[in-house]
Amino acid sequence: MEILVCIKQVPGSNKVEVDPVTGVLKRSGADAKMNPYDLYALETGLRLKEKYGGNLSVITMGPPQAKAVIREAFAMGADRGAIITDRKFGGADVLATSYTLSQGIRKFGKFDLIICGLQTTDGDTAQVGPEVSEQLDIPCVSNVRDIKDADDKNLTVDMEMSEDIEKVKISFPCLITVQKDINEPRLPSYKKAKATAQREILEFTLKDMEDTDEKHYGLSGSPTQVQRIFPPNHEKSQETLTGTGETLAGTIYAILKQKKFVA
Amino acid sequence: MGKLIVHQDKITDIKALTALCPFGAMEDKGGKLEISAACKLCKLCVKKGGGAVEFVEEVEAAIDKSEWKGIAVYVDHVDRRIHPVTFELIGKAKELAAKINQPVYAVFIGSDIKKEAEEVLHYGVDKVFAADNELLKDFKIETYTKAFELFINMVKPAAILVGATPVGLQLAPRVAARFKTGLTADCTVLDIHENTDLVQIRPAFGGNIMAEILTPNTRPQMATVRYKIMDAPERMDEAKGSIEEIAINDSVLTSRVEVLEITKKPKEIGIENADILVVAGRGVKKKEDLKLIEDLAAALGGDFACTRPLVECGWMDAKRQIGLSGRTVRPKLIITCGVSGAIQFLAGMDHAEEIFAVNTDPKASIFKAANYAVVGDLYEIVPKLTEMIKAGRAIL
Incomplete structure (x- = not known):
């Protein structure tokens, strides 16, 4: 099974504030980490690979320093x-993000299964996965909470709905997004990190894509503006209470x- | 639509300029300023950079907005059980449509849905467009997207509102990608301009910031909204409006997904439906101390919940987490204990009717959302309050 997991580097902390006087965006700390939801996607992919064989690839989109999350995935x-x-x-x-990702995925190879985390902790939209599936014209099942079965043509999963669990069979190639309840992600291994420290990471820029029209990417390719x-405004009747615990x-x-x- | 152009000759202090960027996207590459892929186009460097960075607008081929009319709501359902977020969105759609004097539509995709479509007419939509076909009995991404596509091509609505439910969160992005249009997730405020541009406001950048978003150059505009954010209209005794069929041919309803079995989820913790909630935050020092919170909740006849860090520590079930990555709640009373009030948390609970916030830090941001800002220690207040409530009950 050829598996691809989409991962993203997100800010280590979500502390962003707007200075009320200058209107300047203040972002504290430059530390970054792998989107926590992606760890579950990776674990799902690794377990499938271990059971059914094949390769697990990862792809990310971001500034060059985002290679750190690929190294982590190697580990x-x-x-x-x-x-x-x-x-x-x-x-x-x-x-534009899903379009760019789909272009990068086409460039990267042919995959039976693409796995995404349910959402990211910075964008919080949970929409990129399903949009990528449309851009690649493959079926998609979101909110997967269990992998039931797989063979060389299909994957059977449990999809969580508001009140029900739907057991669905989806044929390859396809995309799924997985929930946090699906598994317990393993920790990166120091040995693996060392062994893969020199492993090549492919880099795709605009000129490597099938579609090199700038207008379809980045801000130009984004219909939302x-x-x-x-800063959030809370207009409410308010009263402050002070005193001892008892009062x-x-x-x-x-x-x-x-x-x-x-x- | 547009891009940034750097005028290297106008840079006076490259260090100060790179420091301006909150995303670390500007780099000093041997005296030359470069902007990396981390750029979010917040344009701060344009505003504060003294002319060194310029934003060049690219003029798009304008679409004819007058061809797209009406506000449509997706009728969210599983096996014809309509999710209540649908009615809340109809309420919002009516308000928006009234401002621009355009109709409100509902789009209903399913099998044997006539009776349920009639029900929607009791909430004041002008028309329900029904894609009624046996092959649409179960939600499948490809067939539902196809039916949605036919609806959009037939009706050309200016904007479409979709509930942020397990179905909506798959269907809305798939449809938006098909029409290459904008989709804004989890809007907390919606308004509309006279030119039918939908004003979409949501918490953004994962932080304490709200963003106002427009989709000015594409139609239809799409937005998802969570359950319990908007207000549902009263059900009218009389049905108004009409049902119109979306003609659909079996041959276009092909799918690579097969639904094998549907089982009811076991009865789950439902903090969404609680009228009274007591919430534990990071001010609770040990896992054992959660008992204080649970006791107060029990004394009040309510339920208990928590913030994200507590779920991450494994102290409480994720189903009890309030916030953007957890549940949205709208209780009549909420008492937060030792909760600082991150925007993602507030977005999940600030529609509660009465908010009491207990926190030792008088500057805690939770106090901005609270009706009663209680500056004090939860360890002193909560047990005492529980005792008083219990004693009060005992007297009666």
Whole structure:
């Protein structure tokens, strides 16, 4: 089975603030990590590879420093890695990102199964996976919480819906996005990290793509436009309560009683 | 649409300029400023860079927006059980449509759905477009996308709202990619301009920031909204509007996905449906101390929940997590204990009717969302409050 896992480097912390006076975006800390949801996707892929054989490749898109997450995937057991990187890909929204990824995937190889994490912790949209599947014209099942079975043509999975679990069979090539409940990701191995330290990471830029029209990538290829960013505003009637623990408990109790939450 | 151009000759202080970028996307490459793929086009460097970085707008072939009319809502259902987010979105769609004086549509994809489509007419839509076919009985990404595509081509709606449910989260992106149009996830506020541009506001950059997003050059505009964000209209006794069929040929409904079996999920923890919630945050120091939170919840006859870090520590089930990556709740009363109030958390609960926040830090951002900012130690307040509630009950 040829498996591809899409991974992303995300900020280590989500502490972003807008300075209320200057309107400047303040981002604390430059540390970055692999999107936590992608670890479950990787683990899913590694287990399938171990059971059914084949290769596990990973692909990421981002600035050159995002190669760190590919190295991490190597240390977990991934066989091949590629990064899609070009300044012209900057500022991409969901559509442009998924288009760029699909172009990179076509360039990278032929895969039976593409696995994505449910969502990222920075974009939080959960939309890139399904959009990639459309761009590649392959079927997709999101929200997978268990892999039931596989043969050389199909994969059977449990998809979680609001009130039901649907057992579905999906034919290769296909894309799935997996939930956090699906497994317990392994830790990267130091031995593997050392053994793969020199392993080549392929790099794809705009000129390597099948479609080299700049207009389809980055900000130019993004139909959505951010008009402005602003700190959240909470307009509510507010009261600040201070005092000792005992007084505060008494005050809260009195309000709850007045509002009929307690008898 | 556009790009950044660097005027190297106008750079006076390259260090100060690179420091401006909150994403670390500007680099000093031997005295030459380069912008890397980390760029998010926030254009801060354009505003604050003293002319060294210029943003060049590219003029797009404009679409004729007058050809796209009406606000459509996807009727989210599994086996004809309509998800309540559908009615909330109809409520919002009516409000938006009234502003631009255009109709509200519902698009209903399924099998044998006449009765359910009639039900939707009780919520004040002008038309329900029904793709009714045996092959559409189960949700399958390819057949549902095809039916959706036929609807869009037939009706040409200006905007489409979809519930951020397990179905909507697969279907909306697939449709958006097919039409090469914009899709904004998890909008918390929606408004509309006179030219039918949908104003989509959502928490962004994974941080304490809201972003206002437009899809100005493509149609239809698409947005997903979570359950319990918008208000559902009252059901009217009388049905208004009409049902129109979307003609669909069996031959286009092919699928590489097969649904083998559908089983009901076991009864789950449902913090979404709780009227009263007590929430533990990082101010709770040990796992054992969660008992304080659970006891207060029990005394109030409510349920308990937590923030993301506690789930990450393995202290509580992920199903009890409130926030963007957890559940959205809308209880009548919520008491947060030792919760600092990250934007993702607030987005999941700030529609609660009464918010009490207990935190020792008077500057905690949770206090901005709270109706009652209780500056104090949860370890002193919570047990005392539980005791008082229990005693109050005992007297009665």
